[in-house]
Amino acid sequence: MPPSIDVELNAVILAVSDEVPRVLTVSGPAGVPALPSGRLDIRQDRTLDRALRRWVLEQTGLRVGYVEQLYTFGDQNRHPEERAGGPRVLSIAYLALVREEVPSNGAGWRDVYAHFPLEDHRNDRPGALAAEVLPRIEQWIGTAAGADEARLRRERAQAAFGLDTTPWDPVRALERYELLYEVKAAAEASGGMAAGQPMVLDHRRMLAAALGRLRGKLTYRPVVFEMLPEQFTLLQLQSLVESLAGTRLHKQNFRRLVERGGLVEGTGKLSASTGGRPPELFRFRREVLIERPRPGLGVPGGRS
């Protein structure tokens, strides 16, 4: 009997509430959180998209709108059953963006930064970075075999973590995750504040890929609006972007960017005020999609 292939779909479904980006998870083995996922059933799933939506609906009760394919993972032995003679499993990961809703079937929203404590730089850099991570990375560089390998490692670390004069780049979330994975493997240690909560199998890698991809996409596609209600205040919009990017933005400049970029338009209405002066409500200007080639928000780029 020829060894067979199974194709699995995984959904990284993101929403933001209370300034916290959240990922939708179901409960995996031993209660460890897992991404909603399931096998492609070629008898009923005519497209990968549909298969994904089917599984998400089944496992969480959610109907997702914006969906985008992320990456296909196919390395050997990603699934433990494979070693026991099970089929080779290919995983196609998707990114979906939604407004937060209450899921069913015991699925729930989890803080993305609980899984990646190093990714949230909104209130200065996470202490664990300097305290735990960098020393361990130095050590990893030190134990490289040969000067060339050491230089390569140093460059990777520098680019990924924004050491020295290199700026921190929120987009590099996946690189950081993979680098840390290597470092930890090398150090045979895994605890510490910096580690972050685990997920089933390689689901955390998928989440890192999704976060990086989304952060990048923000800058040239107005995808955030998928996560906002029809009408919103500029502060809501800004803190949404900040939550996702894990970075603070200059308020007035953000407003300028968004307004002069034609991304939003004011509705004359004001929002019910919470603290100070009541803000105006805005709505997304869909037209911007056909006015400008690549409209976006997001992380200001480091100038040279």
Place this chain on the structure above:
Amino acid sequence: MPPSIDVELNAVILAVSDEVPRVLTVSGPAGVPALPSGRLDIRQDRTLDRALRRWVLEQTGLRVGYVEQLYTFGDQNRHPEERAGGPRVLSIAYLALVREEVPSNGAGWRDVYAHFPLEDHRNDRPGALAAEVLPRIEQWIGTAAGADEARLRRERAQAAFGLDTTPWDPVRALERYELLYEVKAAAEASGGMAAGQPMVLDHRRMLAAALGRLRGKLTYRPVVFEMLPEQFTLLQLQSLVESLAGTRLHKQNFRRLVERGGLVEGTGKLSASTGGRPPELFRFRREVLIERPRPGLGVPGGRS
């Protein structure tokens, strides 16, 4: 017997020579060009990457360097044998960039723009656009069911083809391909100068995806250098980018961008002159990767 799944890898391998971007093809059924591709063999291919390289080597004799996963296609009936009870085929498309080399086994390089005549705007817009394509698109918009559908179609066309005041965006190659595909299906016609040479199955779609992806990537990652020799002149670099983007660039500004962006450094050497003043030879500055978060070249964005 449960219906089974086959996983296939496809390589879009690009190089540029004589100002023409070229794709590496093998000969498919009836001599129609096809991308190098082959089945994933889970007994010997530990990773998707390796499988891809194996097939490419086998079919073309090339060892590719830079490789990046593009997209996984999984719709039903993309392969005709499926209807005849064959397995469902999933295709994972990759993009690879190389310096042009002579392939073996009858593989060969084909002009990318022979497949997409509308994508080359280096010497003003292709005539076929205004002459053939736009009228047909107008007609397609006209036959929409309902005003809403018509508006959606018009917006899609406007964004994809840069109608009206919308600028032409080289990155949208895939969108254009898909829109034309729909239009042609609707019009039940397929000839004309604008059509472009066909490829096997949906390989042309993969090529369009690759072209769009590469064009986008140029702007934030210095991937072009994968396609250049160790040392090169700035004109070589520029015309390479122009070939890929299908757009002309301002020479002096391009030079400024590239030099002040720290992407290249001069070697004091001069190139053997062809026409006029002999140009200096430059080399890629790898360091830029760790100095700036997202260094790139490429298509200048349309300002608002």
Place this chain on the structure above:
DNA sequence: CCACTAATGCTCGTTATGAGCATAACTATT
């Protein structure tokens, strides 16, 4: 020496970006 070609240097006006200061319009408190 001349015509031609491509490389390189430099300028100018316009826009975009990063950083702040100042004011306006509310709510809660004294």
Place this chain on the structure above:
DNA sequence: AATAGTTATGCTCATAACGAGCATTAGTGG
């Protein structure tokens, strides 16, 4: 009612990046 606290919004300023050109340099082939 004045005051303090809070958020929204308007505006300025210096610097950097961008788009477009002009001018000069250094080769080639007559």
